Amino acid sequence: IVLAGGKSTRLGRDKAIEPLGDEFLIQRVLRRLSQVTDETIVVVADSSRGRELPLSESTRVAVDLYPRCGSLGGIFTGLTAASGNWGIVVACDMPFLNVNLLNHLLSVREGYEVVVPVLNGRPEPTHAVYSIRCLPQIEYHLKSNDLKISKFFDKVRVNYIPSEKITIEDPEHLSFFNVNTQEELDLALSLVDRGH
Secondary structure (H helix, E strand, O other): OEEOOOOOOOOOOOHHHOEEOOEEHHHHHHHHHOOOOOOOEEEEOOHHHHHHOOOOOOOEEEEOOOOOOHHHHHHHHHHHHOOOOEEEEEEOOOOOOOHHHHHHHHHOOOOOOEEEEEEOOEEOOOEEEEEHHHHHHHHHHHHOOOOOHHHHHHHOOEEEEOHHHHHHHOOOOHHHOOOOOHHHHHHHHHHHHOOO
């Protein structure tokens, strides 16, 4: 599940379609995800946004069921659209997703509803794995306009993955790098040039 409903206000243009190497940013994200899942869903704010994105035929588009409710609404929409019982949720501006780390998150989901990495003492909820069993709790928070993702974590079983474990698969923690500003985009381009 790729969250692509944001307005890219800090960058000033649509970051999902910024060129990175020989593909657009969102295509790079989807390509990495496709190595660990057999279904990809892009969550967008409206159907016109879905038509604007350079997506393959196999990528499904889901329009936000809770517009203007940020990433929490996007997670709800993506999980609702998913055909399976689990969804890997990432943002469309994370060009350095690590396939080994994503596989690790999936491998430790048994007995939990959420698997979330923790860096610098804070969970990374837009690089996490969610069960569809979370949907009632997420919807409760959406209807209460309580939109911080981690607020529902105390109502479900969460496997918090410590940074030491993350470092084993992703030593530089580049999985969590995202593009919001021109400076971050320039850095992403230089990392791509260096083979990341």
